[in-house]
Amino acid sequence: MCDTCGCNITHGNENFIKPGGKLHKTESGKEAVTVLHSLLNENDHTAKHNKDHFDQHQVLAINLMSSPGAGKTALLEATIQQLDKDIKIAVIEGDLETENDAERIRQHGVEAIQISTGSACHLDAHMIHQALHNLDLSKFDIVFIENVGNLVCPASFDLGQHLDVTLLSVPEGDDKPAKYPVMFRKSDLVVISKSDLLPILDDFKPERAKGYLQDIASTAPILELSSKNKQGMPEWIDWINQQISKRKQYLQQHPVTAGNHSHTHEHHHG
Amino acid sequence: MHELAICQSLINQVESIALQHQARNVSLIVVGIGPLSGVEAQLLKNAYPIASAGSVAENTELVIEYLPVKVKCNKCGCESDALPNKLVCKQCGNWQTSLVSGDELLLMSVELEKDDAPKDSPSITSIH
Numbered sequence: 297m298c299d300t301c302g303c304n305i306t307h308g309n310e311n312f313i314k315p316g317g318k319l320h321k322t323e324s325g326k327e328a329v330t331v332l333h334s335l336l337n338e339n340d341h342t343a344k345h346n347k348d349h350f351d352q353h354q355v356l357a358i359n360l361m362s363s364p365g366a367g368k369t370a371l372l373e374a375t376i377q378q379l380d381k382d383i384k385i386a387v388i389e390g391d392l393e394t395e396n397d398a399e400r401i402r403q404h405g406v407e408a409i410q411i412s413t414g415s416a417c418h419l420d421a422h423m424i425h426q427a428l429h430n431l432d433l434s435k436f437d438i439v440f441i442e443n444v445g446n447l448v449c450p451a452s453f454d455l456g457q458h459l460d461v462t463l464l465s466v467p468e469g470d471d472k473p474a475k476y477p478v479m480f481r482k483s484d485l486v487v488i489s490k491s492d493l494l495p496i497l498d499d500f501k502p503e504r505a506k507g508y509l510q511d512i513a514s515t516a517p518i519l520e521l522s523s524k525n526k527q528g529m530p531e532w533i534d535w536i537n538q539q540i541s542k543r544k545q546y547l548q549q550h551p552v553t554a555g556n557h558s559h560t561h562e563h564h565h566g
Numbered sequence: 567m568h569e570l571a572i573c574q575s576l577i578n579q580v581e582s583i584a585l586q587h588q589a590r591n592v593s594l595i596v597v598g599i600g601p602l603s604g605v606e607a608q609l610l611k612n613a614y615p616i617a618s619a620g621s622v623a624e625n626t627e628l629v630i631e632y633l634p635v636k637v638k639c640n641k642c643g644c645e646s647d648a649l650p651n652k653l654v655c656k657q658c659g660n661w662q663t664s665l666v667s668g669d670e671l672l673l674m675s676v677e678l679e680k681d682d683a684p685k686d687s688p689s690i691t692s693i694h
């Protein structure tokens with residue numbers, strides 16, 4: 297996005313709209329309208345709305361992404377056990393089918409909303425908005441959104457989250473950041489999960505994964521973690537606590553006013 | 567497979583622009599896609615006939631402009647072309663770079679046909 301006026305002219309597309317560029321001329325009798333809006337305008341609008349919801353209630357929203365079976369739910373279960381009990385957690389689960397993951401979370405006494413996406417391969421901002429209608433955000437400090445297991449599609453849809461965490465499990469191989477640069481590039485933290493398997497699957501080299509992350513100019517911290525033997529859990533918990541305080545500090549300096557959060561519809565929370 | 571959802575969003579935007587300008591028909595849609603947007607141009611093209619069926623953009627030509635990946639080095643300031651999974655500075659090899667272009671997913675322009683369009687209708691630009 298352009299720094300001067302906030303429009304979407306970038307080095308990549310300015311050639312097309314400059315005088316003499318491909319998009320500048322049109323046949324007579326026709327009208328060319330230069331738009332330069334994101335194709336995901338509607339989604340982004342709802343995502344902003346979701347973020348306003350979170351901010352109004354000072355709730356930190358973290359989007360967890362990974363391929364299927366990388367250990368997102370296991371990480372959440374371990375997190376529920378280890379996070380300070382004063383920090384109130386809610387979880388939004390996204391899967392194509394079943395309530396299995398939400399059931400696992402509820403067994404720990406934590407409120408969980410299951411979104412069944414049917415055949416959709418990702419969560420979008422509208423689905424999160426629907427879920428938020430069933431969640432009383434005033435009761436929580438943090439909401440984890442467990443996205444559909446998929447390293448491709450979820451990367452394109454903003455949900456209104458504050459932070460993206462991507463899990464890369466040891467059995468998947470250390471070159472996943474090179475294969476799926478779009479998702480890993482947008483991550484605020486990369487967790488190398490199932491680290492207890494490193495001694496067995498010794499062809500996974502954490503250093504190599506870090507090298508691939510540098511190749512995509514990622515400055516995200518990297519955490520080796522095992523939800524099973526709890527290696528890396530203290531660092532993960534510290535990171536979450538830091539992010540909660542950072543968000544609270546930010547909101548003290550940039551308070552959300554009612555005007556920031558307008559509605560065209562009625563909400564029925566709770 | 568998220569390209570169908572994105573294509574539906576594209577059609578919604580085109581329909582509202584056509585309505586806003588009271589256009590009879592949409593003759594051309596140009597979208598700009600960078601490799602780091604996470605969207606496959608060919609899949610978007612395949613999804614287009616399904617998403618546009620019954621809309622004002624049915625049978626409209628869809629042109630996809632491929633936008634290059636470019637980075638600016640945080641150390642030497644050099645701007646260079648890059649690969650989607652190798653966003654390092656070509657000049658000095660530094661990995662700490664900022665993306666200048668390549669993650670766009672934009673509806674760039676639409677060409678509208680109007681019933682009462684004068685022969686040399688002005689080109690309207692609305693950049694937001």
